[in-house]
Amino acid sequence: MNKVATNKQNTLAISPEEIRKLAISSRIDMVRRGWYKFSRNTLSMVGLGTVLLIVFLAVFAPWVAPYPAHAGPFTDFAHAGEAPSSAHLFGTDMIGRDILSRVIFALRPALIMGVVVLGLVVPLGVFLGLVAGYAHGTWPDTVIMRITDIFIAVPALVLALAIASVLEPNLTNSMIAVSVMWWPWYTRLVYSLSSSLRNEDFVRSAELMGASNFHILFREILPNFWGPIFTKMSIDMGFVILLGASLSFVGLGEQPPKPGLGTMVAEGADHLPDQWWMVVFPALAIVIVVLGFNLLGDGLHDLLSEEKG
Amino acid sequence: MGAFLEAIDLKKYFVIGHEGTVHRTPVTVKAVDGVSFTLQQGETFGLVGESGSGKSTIAYTIIGMYQPTAGSLLFHDLDLFGKGKTRPLALRKQIQIVFQDPGSSLNPRQTIRQILELPLRLHRSSSDLLTEVVRLLELVDLPPAYLYKYPYMLSGGEKQIVAIARALATSPSLIILDEPTSALDVSVQGKIINLLLRLQRELDLSYLFITHDLSLMRNVASRVAIMYLGKVCEIAEMSEFFTHPQHPYTQMLLSSIPVVTEEEERAKPVKVISTGEIPSPVNVPPGCSFHMRCPRAMEICQRVDPAMVSLGEGHTVRCHLFEQSQ
Numbered sequence: 001m002n003k004v005a006t007n008k009q010n011t012l013a014i015s016p017e018e019i020r021k022l023a024i025s026s027r028i029d030m031v032r033r034g035w036y037k038f039s040r041n042t043l044s045m046v047g048l049g050t051v052l053l054i055v056f057l058a059v060f061a062p063w064v065a066p067y068p069a070h071a072g073p074f075t076d077f078a079h080a081g082e083a084p085s086s087a088h089l090f091g092t093d094m095i096g097r098d099i100l101s102r103v104i105f106a107l108r109p110a111l112i113m114g115v116v117v118l119g120l121v122v123p124l125g126v127f128l129g130l131v132a133g134y135a136h137g138t139w140p141d142t143v144i145m146r147i148t149d150i151f152i153a154v155p156a157l158v159l160a161l162a163i164a165s166v167l168e169p170n171l172t173n174s175m176i177a178v179s180v181m182w183w184p185w186y187t188r189l190v191y192s193l194s195s196s197l198r199n200e201d202f203v204r205s206a207e208l209m210g211a212s213n214f215h216i217l218f219r220e221i222l223p224n225f226w227g228p229i230f231t232k233m234s235i236d237m238g239f240v241i242l243l244g245a246s247l248s249f250v251g252l253g254e255q256p257p258k259p260g261l262g263t264m265v266a267e268g269a270d271h272l273p274d275q276w277w278m279v280v281f282p283a284l285a286i287v288i289v290v291l292g293f294n295l296l297g298d299g300l301h302d303l304l305s306e307e308k309g
Numbered sequence: 310m311g312a313f314l315e316a317i318d319l320k321k322y323f324v325i326g327h328e329g330t331v332h333r334t335p336v337t338v339k340a341v342d343g344v345s346f347t348l349q350q351g352e353t354f355g356l357v358g359e360s361g362s363g364k365s366t367i368a369y370t371i372i373g374m375y376q377p378t379a380g381s382l383l384f385h386d387l388d389l390f391g392k393g394k395t396r397p398l399a400l401r402k403q404i405q406i407v408f409q410d411p412g413s414s415l416n417p418r419q420t421i422r423q424i425l426e427l428p429l430r431l432h433r434s435s436s437d438l439l440t441e442v443v444r445l446l447e448l449v450d451l452p453p454a455y456l457y458k459y460p461y462m463l464s465g466g467e468k469q470i471v472a473i474a475r476a477l478a479t480s481p482s483l484i485i486l487d488e489p490t491s492a493l494d495v496s497v498q499g500k501i502i503n504l505l506l507r508l509q510r511e512l513d514l515s516y517l518f519i520t521h522d523l524s525l526m527r528n529v530a531s532r533v534a535i536m537y538l539g540k541v542c543e544i545a546e547m548s549e550f551f552t553h554p555q556h557p558y559t560q561m562l563l564s565s566i567p568v569v570t571e572e573e574e575r576a577k578p579v580k581v582i583s584t585g586e587i588p589s590p591v592n593v594p595p596g597c598s599f600h601m602r603c604p605r606a607m608e609i610c611q612r613v614d615p616a617m618v619s620l621g622e623g624h625t626v627r628c629h630l631f632e633q634s635q
């Protein structure tokens with residue numbers, strides 16, 4: 001028996017066509033409102049602009065860089081160690097390579113590092129945090145969170161250094177090293193959020209109706225955390241790149257002759273202060289990348305946390 | 310056929326800690342301690358009590374959130390906690406709940422459509438969920454434009470209406486209303502109450518209405534049970550309850566309802582000064598749990614917990630005063 005359905009006549013006040021239009025227009029409204037909120041904050045717009053520029057430069061590096069060949073095995077001792085000029089805006093390094101071109105190309109491994117590390121770390125960390133938080137007080141909670149604590153107790157850079165030095169030094173292994181030490185932070189974040197949300201009435205309501213654990217974890221609980229997760233991802237993007245640069249600074253990242261931001265700073269450090277451009281421009285690139293993602297993260301935070309109302 | 314819903318000596322104790330180092334004895338809160346009542350089909354059964362009297366625990370036990378410590382709950386003569394730990398879907402569908410705080414009972418990240426679709430998806434075989442959702446909105450007088458709104462775009466009253474619509478989605482026969490209006494403005498309260506009364510008429514629903522607001526109870530309930538510290542003090546028909554309250558605690562509560570007119574003032578029982586606070590449910594006093602605040606307490610009240618005494622016509626009281634007169 002279906003009391004609700006038989007109660008009213010079989011005519012609806014609204015046609016399926018109108019419902020479809022309604023769905024589209026509310027979606028457009030949401031996007032428009034979100035963009036308005038985001039775009040009013042100058043700093044988030046600066047962050048977004050910086051990030052877009054960095055991505056553009058990295059993707060189109062071979063076409064954008066003035067001397068694409070300089071990103072590989074190239075030497076030109078006639079122009080070695082030149083100060084910034086109109087021909088070489090950022091100057092040249094000790095074997096005559098254009099630093100601007102190498103900085104642009106170095107953005108590629110930096111971004112790949114960030115994307116791959118976060119791509120591995122976020123799903124894993126978030127899933128474990130969700131499960132542990134929802135199972136708050138039972139054994140899955142204890143097991144997951146104590147393992148998390150162990151990983152967090154070891155200093156990040158030391159652990160990454162240890163892993164990267166045991167493995168062969170290259171970009172892939174440095175990404176593995178950073179991933180291993182980064183996931184616990186997402187587990188912690190999501191754990192603290194979900195262990196408090198599990199007692200909300202809407203979660204109870206779904207449980208009482210007989211919804212599956214999968215539905216409760218991924219449809220009821222997880223969507224409430226997109227704000228903090230995206231914010232942390234954007235801010236972490238900068239820090240992962242910074243950590244990647246630290247690893248490559250000690251020779252554990254991208255190997256020469258391929259350009260890495262950290263490697264370039266390390267190589268140039270021998271020639272300070274006279275040939276300052278060799279350090280300053282790659283270092284500046286690191287600062288701008290980290291700052292850009294941080295500002296974007298702040299903007300996302302404001303946007304996504306306000307939406308809850 | 311037996312009663313629609315029957316609670317028999319229902320008990321729910323919560324273990325809140327342990328005492329002693331060697332012999333660890335659990336410390337329990339007797340949230341519900343031997344409650345019996347019956348609910349008839351189509352009626353609104355009111356459950357009144359102060360905070361901590363165990364009325365919400367009863368609601369959560371009926372809905373299946375808690376397993377009772379002892380006693381039984383029969384729904385159409387079927388034990389709600391009979392077989393296995395999980396309640397079958399067919400039974401879940403029959404009993405639904407509307408929570409007190411509409412701000413917390415709706416997922417802030419889901420549209421009204423998603424919120425209403427969940428129970429439909431779990432309990433119905435209908436293929437056209439969207440039509441069903443629009444029908445539900447029509448049933449509670451919300452425009453279809455609300456389909457794609459998020460809860461934060463709605464007022465408190467509208468959120469509660471959506472929560473009611475969600476409870477209706479499974480075509481239940483019993484809805485537990487856990488203080489459904491206490492988080493709302495008085496003007497909105499009226500609207501919600503009228504909606505609930507209309508739905509009850511149209512869909513032949515039974516309500517278990519939980520509140521601490523006696524004036525509100527007077528407008529909705531057909532029978533009322535008064536709870537004090539996990540026990541029922543008095544159960545009576547609505548009119549009987551307000552005109553001839555028998556238990557000293559009921560008299561105390563009724564005499565403290567604020568009124569506007571002289572007429573109403575005369576209709577109230579003689580003023581009973583309320584003294585003291587409700588004792589902690591961890592440390593319930595021996596004998597009748599109300600004896601320390603009772604103006605008519607006797608010597609026996611401190612020792613013996615009174616039993617339910619019937620005064621006829623569905624009016625029962627748990628007090629020594631009436632045991633003697635019999």
